[in-house]
Amino acid sequence: MGLNDAMGKLGKGRGVRPRAPRTSAAWLAMLLAGCLWCGLGCGSVETPRPPPYITYTYDSQTREIINILAGESEGSPYREFDQRFTGLFVPASLFAMEPLVLGLSTESRIPTILLLEAHWVKRYGRSGWLHELEHSQVKFAKETLVPRLAEIFSIALPGALDSRGKELMAVPTSIKGNVLFFRQDLLERHQFKPPRNWEELKAICRRILPQEKQLKYGLLLHPLGFINDFFPIFWGFGGQITDDSRFVLGEPQNQAAFLAAFKEIQGMQGTILPGAKDMKQFEAENAVEQSFFRGEALFMISWNTRLKDLREWVKGKSPGGLSAMSQVGLAPIPSRPGQARRYTNLDSLGWAVNSFAAKARNALQVMDAVKQFLGLVVNEPFQLKAAEFWDEVPSLRGALEKVKNPQVLQVYNDVFAASDVDIRMRPHSRRLNNNLEKYLREALYGQQTPEAALQGVLQAPK
Numbered sequence: 001m002g003l004n005d006a007m008g009k010l011g012k013g014r015g016v017r018p019r020a021p022r023t024s025a026a027w028l029a030m031l032l033a034g035c036l037w038c039g040l041g042c043g044s045v046e047t048p049r050p051p052p053y054i055t056y057t058y059d060s061q062t063r064e065i066i067n068i069l070a071g072e073s074e075g076s077p078y079r080e081f082d083q084r085f086t087g088l089f090v091p092a093s094l095f096a097m098e099p100l101v102l103g104l105s106t107e108s109r110i111p112t113i114l115l116l117e118a119h120w121v122k123r124y125g126r127s128g129w130l131h132e133l134e135h136s137q138v139k140f141a142k143e144t145l146v147p148r149l150a151e152i153f154s155i156a157l158p159g160a161l162d163s164r165g166k167e168l169m170a171v172p173t174s175i176k177g178n179v180l181f182f183r184q185d186l187l188e189r190h191q192f193k194p195p196r197n198w199e200e201l202k203a204i205c206r207r208i209l210p211q212e213k214q215l216k217y218g219l220l221l222h223p224l225g226f227i228n229d230f231f232p233i234f235w236g237f238g239g240q241i242t243d244d245s246r247f248v249l250g251e252p253q254n255q256a257a258f259l260a261a262f263k264e265i266q267g268m269q270g271t272i273l274p275g276a277k278d279m280k281q282f283e284a285e286n287a288v289e290q291s292f293f294r295g296e297a298l299f300m301i302s303w304n305t306r307l308k309d310l311r312e313w314v315k316g317k318s319p320g321g322l323s324a325m326s327q328v329g330l331a332p333i334p335s336r337p338g339q340a341r342r343y344t345n346l347d348s349l350g351w352a353v354n355s356f357a358a359k360a361r362n363a364l365q366v367m368d369a370v371k372q373f374l375g376l377v378v379n380e381p382f383q384l385k386a387a388e389f390w391d392e393v394p395s396l397r398g399a400l401e402k403v404k405n406p407q408v409l410q411v412y413n414d415v416f417a418a419s420d421v422d423i424r425m426r427p428h429s430r431r432l433n434n435n436l437e438k439y440l441r442e443a444l445y446g447q448q449t450p451e452a453a454l455q456g457v458l459q460a461p462k
Contacts, residue, residue: 054369055086056113057100059349061392062173062377063089065385077376085373090115095349098430104129107356112366113373114352116170118152121350123428125155125169126245131353132157132167133374137367138353140374142168148416148423149175149395153350170350171378174392177344177423178228179415181292181300184329186212194331196342198264201299201334205272208298218272219299220288221265223279226444227437228345229301230261231426235343236335237261241436242427247462255454260336262443262450276446293321301333303347304411307391311407330411332421344415346425348395351378435460 070078088111095117103110104124116124124130133140142150154166182194190208195201205218221229234241239257241249248254269275274282282288286309292300293313307328314322322328332342351374357366376382383399386392387408393416394400403409415421427433435457443453 053086054084054113054366054373055088055111056351056373057090057111057115058087059090059092059095059115061386061390062115063087064389065382066377068385068389069381081376084369085113096430104354107359108354109356109360112354112357113370114354115173115349116352118170118172118346118348118350119425119428121153121170121352122155122245122425124352125167126158128158129355130169131355131358131367132169133171133353134168136358137364138371138374140168140171140371140378144397145172145395146175146397146400146416149348152346152423152425170352171374172348172350172395173378174348174383174386174395175412175416175423176303176305176347176349176393177416178232178301178333178347179304179344179411180331180333181302181306182329182331183295183298183327185327186215186298187329194329195334196332197334197337197339199337202268202272205298209272212298214295215298216296217274217291218297219268219301220282220291220297221273221301222282222288223441223444224283225437226440227426227433228347230265230436230440231345231424232301232333232343233265234258234261235422235424236333236339236341237264238336238339241432242429245428247432250458255458258454259450262440262453264336265444266450276444279445295321304330304393304415305391307407307411308389311391325407328407330407330414332415332418340420342418342421344421344423346423429462431460432462 066078066081070076070081095115098120100111100114101124102108104114105127114130121130131138134142142154145153149172150168151166153170153172154168156166180194186208187194187204190204190211192204192207195204201219209215209218231241234257237257237260239249239254239261241247241254249258265273282291288300289302289306289309290313291297292302293310307325307330310322310328311325314325333344335342353367353370357363357370360366378396380394380396380399380402383392383394383396384402387394387399387403387405391405391408393408393412394403400412403412416423439448439453439456439460442448442456443450448456
């Protein structure tokens with residue numbers, strides 16, 4: 001998707017002072033205005049230089065928290081947020097589609113600050129499109145972040161001559177990954193602990209399903225976006241798609257892991273999982289989570305942030321559904337028996353900086369504004385609000401120590417901080433991910449064999 005095509009899909013976000021949608025002409029006018037401002041700064045030293053024009057992309061949750069903090073006090077710095085920074089709202093559906101890649105690769109001045117999915121940070125950083133944040137004028141302190149997350153959002157820059165190692169290329173907003181939701185009340189009633197491997201999960205389902213008549217399924221997965229659920233299962237069988245930036249699925253051990261992981265899923269269809277012919281009913285948005293809420297499934301794989309949806313539905317007290325969040329437990333996604341590690345697929349967003357900003361004529365002023373921006377959107381009060389209202393797990397160590405939301409603490413302690421859990425990212429090639437999604441989904445629906453799906457992935461362009 002080109003920049004102009006993507007911009008046409010970007011809508012107006014809710015703000016303290018709403019803005020009209022940007023047209024192509026408006027963006028050009030702003031770009032010219034930015035250039036004009038730079039030119040004005042070259043005059044007499046007595047002429048004050050106007051503040052740098054800083055644009056940023058954002059999602060709806062960021063805007064909600066800015067609004068909440070802006071309304072807390074008359075002196076809140078968030079009340080002037082929209083006067084200092086200009087936001088471009090990006091719908092959640094576009095974050096995976098690289099809508100700003102053209103602007104970055106052509107050194108566009110718009111936008112300065114980008115909210116990116118984790119797997120794009122490595123790709124964009126290695127391409128030279130992002131600006132390092134720790135040792136530059138921004139001076140973001142990497143040690144304030146959860147160490148595992150700081151490592152993922154850091155890369156070794158190509159051609160670096162110093163010995164600093166990996167550089168922080170984006171500041172994560174939270175920890176978001178997929179986990180195993182389960183009916184804690186039912187497992188406790190039947191005296192089971194959460195399963196560590198797939199044999200244990202199947203044994204639990206065989207025992208509990210016949211005795212709990214409201215249950216229709218042992219486990220639910222997402223037929224749309226199935227690749228996100230599949231990655232931790234595949235990793236739990238010892239496989240890899242890429243090793244750093246190298247494609248390795250073609251290696252025999254990884255092909256064997258791919259087939260074993262998918263056949264594990266396929267073997268549960270029709271008994272523990274819905275059958276291939278029944279998958280279509282779970283394609284609608286929230287269909288998997290709604291089924292779990294209605295009490296129809298014992299286990300479900302989903303993003304940890306879906307806790308918020310469950311909590312809202314529980315408050316609504318719909319008849320026949322869950323009645324309390326104490327009925328919901330969270331655990332790492334199982335691995336194969338004998339596998340020491342379990343995995344989650346990171347889907348966190350991070351604030352990154354367009355490298356062109358560091359090369360601009362007023363770069364020092366721009367980077368100082370970037371530092372101020374990050375100070376407002378990556379701090380403990382901001383992340384504590386996100387934990388309270390959105391069930392986001394903080395990326396800042398200090399915020400984690402102050403979280404009151406029990407489910408947020410549970411998912412951090414039992415999954416993300418567990419000693420046997422690895423946090424990984426899916427490959428940062430969109431074409432590869434799209435091919436995987438296509439062939440995996442066809443196999444999930446019974447349209448081809450796992451072996452044929454694997455060959456389709458191997459033969460597709462990378």
